[in-house]
Amino acid sequence: MLYLLASIACSVAVSVLLKIARRQQIPVEQAVAVNYIVAVVLTMLVLKPDLSNPAQFLPTWWLFAALGVLLPTVFVIMGRAVEAAGIVKSDAAQRLSLFLPVAASFIVFGETLQEGRLIGLALAFTALFCLLWKADSGKKSAAAPQQIGLLLGVWAGYGIIDILFKQLAQSGTAFAGNLLVAFCLAGILMFAYLSAKGCRWSKEGIIGGVLLGALNFLNIVTYISAHQAMQDNPTLVFAGMNIGVICAGTLVGAWAFKEKISGLNAAAICIALAAVACLFYWDTLRGLLA
Incomplete structure (x- = not known):
């Protein structure tokens, strides 16, 4: 639970950090590229992967290769989706990707569908829809095929990355080495992308990348550690992470950036808390209600 929190x-x-970067017109793409260099350094210093036998990574080559390609690719897709469809729809597509890893929990990872999990997931998806609802979302507007394609890319990309992180957690002691190779590949691809665009580097982009790299490294390592600590219950990690991030993000946005919370959004936070209670403490709740 502590790893998840x-x-x-x-x-x-x-x-x-990304919101502040956009407001200050800090080149986010540069920060993301530098972030991977920082992540590589921290992986070497903190996780100390065993690289004495490179052959140990051969069975999982597809895993770090997929992550190395998807991590920067999905970021670029997300950026284009925000430009084409707006941040509200893009954020909704990212959060609703929860469906894919939850489905994988039962289909791929063999988790048993229990009563408490089923109720918790129903509440979780209800809370997500309510939290992502905006005052202008009811307005009808025709989505261009390009927008639909980009939003589907965000939805599928983030969902698959979540599943791959769960797979990475199952690689045992080799996960540090797999993570290192994934970060290296992601960094190479991101720098190649910026080079092809003729990027002009800035001091702000580099400094932002250092901060982003430290936070991103901690985020990924604690997320994988949460999967390892609750290896028999991937649904708890997938759902808990998504609910927690969007609820905490909503509250931080209201407090730090003066973003408005509607009555529906506030109700959604209460529903999300009920979902967490069902997901994590169903047996205790059932005993109290019996």
Whole structure:
């Protein structure tokens, strides 16, 4: 539980940093590229992966290869989706990707669907829809095919990354090495992308990247650690992470950035708390209500 709470805190901190970066016109793409260099250094210093036998990573080559490609690719897709469809729809697509890892919990990872989990998930998805609802979301507007494609890319990309992190957690002691290779590959691809765009580097982008790299590293490591600590209950991590991030992000946005919380959003936070209670403490609740 502590790993999950730490991961939620780091994820919200990353979102806050990216929001500040956009407001200050700091080149976010440069920060993301530098972030991978910092992540590589921290992985070497903190996790100390065993690189004495490179052959140990061969069975999981597809895992770090997929993460190395998807991490920067989904970021670029997310950026284009925000430009084409807006941040509200893009954020909704990212959060509703929860459906994919939850489905994988039962289909791929063999988790048993229990009564408390089923009720908790129903409440969780209700809370997510309510939290992502904005005052202008009821307005009808035709979505262009490009917007639909980008939003589907965000939805599928983040969902698959969540599943891959769960797979990475199952690689045992080799996860540090797999994570290192994934960060290296992601960094190479991101720098190649910026080079192809003719990027002109700035001091702000580099400094922002150092801060982003530290937070992102902590976010990913604590998220994987949460999966390892609750390896038989991936649904708890997937749902708990998404609910926690969007609830905490909503409250931080209201407090730090004076963003308005509607009555529906406030009710959604209460529903989310009920969902967490059902997901994590169903047996205790059932005993109290019996």
